[in-house]
Amino acid sequence: MLSQLLPLAYLAAASLFIFGIRNLSKVRTAARGNRLAALGMLAAIILTLLDLGTIDYRWILGGIVVGSVVGAIAAIRIQMTQMPEMVALFNGFGGAASALVALSFFFRAIAGHAGGDVDLIPALGGASIGVTSVLSLLVGSVTFSGSLVAFMKLNGTIRGNHLSFQAINILNLILIVVLLGLGGALLVKPWPYLWAMIAFLVILVGSLKLGVTTTLRIGGADMPVVISLLNSLSGVAAAMAGFVVQNYLLIISGSLVGASGLILTQIMCKAMNRTLGEVLFKNFGGSTGDKDDGYSNVKESSAEEVAMLMEDVSSVVFVPGYGLAVAQAQHTTRELANLLEARGIDVKYAIHPVAGRMPGHMNVLLAEADVPYEQLVEMDQINPDFKTTDLVIVLGANDVVNPAATNDPSSPIYGMPILNVHEARTVVIVKRSLSPGFAGIANHLFDNDNSIMVFGDAKKVLQEMVTEVKQLS
């Protein structure tokens, strides 16, 4: 009875996921959407456990308890500035789970054949399961190791290397062909038990290596693309695992996540005027970042002087970037904004799609500091307003406000959509030094007549501004 109802229950769970994502498209309903999706998941897990009936639950229970505890602790303790790391890591766990499902299926299939030959397709239960278990292992392992590298890059454990791209691209291509070829060979004819096991482990190790070498040389500015892509891959891996265990709920959910990650990847690429191919296979710009880049008209100022400026402005736009997250300056920004608003000044925040290290990173940070989300304005909406803005304060952003993207056809970032802050009456740039951003190119916004540089840590500078503004009459 239950086993006949189970597919219907899975369909209900899939519907809850779809309703959940639909509700995620509005801030007002987003929390409800998340709860709906969680409800779908709970139902799917409980019904599956019921369907399993009386089995030995020791292994399963151990996995559920350990996973739930670790997940809950991580979710409660993580800081909002660390969200990119956390999402990267979770993408990896999703990939790993799918790869492990394939591994488990494989080892169960060959278990009875020790010493003899294994014909994998009948042992696994069909050609489609054979093909998809190889794919699930491959995609899942690439997602896992790639995500771990992305995680370590984001939290600063490792830095990118600048090995020759071309050589690695060719080696990776060869590796993919070899792994797929080996997977195919494994399925078409019977293999001796030991060799079958070795071949499967070679696919595992090769895929892990592929994920590492592909992610390792991708630069910091491209991280939003990489995280989105890995997010997509974790979904594809789940869908492949769905083919292996022949469960349509896994296929539907995996496809939804795969599509979601792919759309975000596309949006991120567009916001950087780069194609996915360029992100994965080419170095950015490749120009030098070590020379002084010939700034000639830089005006340095202090927090105190900028605070004086705030005395007679009527509109202020903050432009947050990754530097704001590093300095943990979101709360101080909000404090300054509150003071300005109390003086009757119109305050907004301009959000570039790739500001930060993942899609929507700045929005979450500012939401944590209680900034109402209506004040966060997207690039296309706020760009026409800069002409009539009195004061722009750039906080730890660089390449996304570089006017070279619109007026210098020889610049490597030419064509990338930027926030046109240079059109405002005055631009204050809070930055540690004149060093270039991730694109490794000079930003002649710093040289403009209407630009003022304030050097220092964003949080410290903002705290000084807060103190000064409080003293204004």
Added chain:
Amino acid sequence: MLSPLMIGLYVFVLAIFLGFELITKVPPTLHTPLMSGANAISGITVVGALYCAQTGETNLANIFGAVAVAFAMINVVGGFLVTNRMLSMFKRKK
């Protein structure tokens, strides 16, 4: 009659189209919660993983299955909780 593989393929492709339609409507403000929520949903692999560790024996199939369950549950529990935490921070102007 379509084989289960073919039905799976149909479902796969159609769900991708559905995903595109659904996610295009999500505004940039919600992209991070969308991602962590999607992460949690990709933890659905747990349903597959649960079938991988059905006996009490200590063998590779069961070990891999149990580890898969753990990884997927980290995604599920951690993903939904952190998304909820983030979304509770999004507030309108008072």
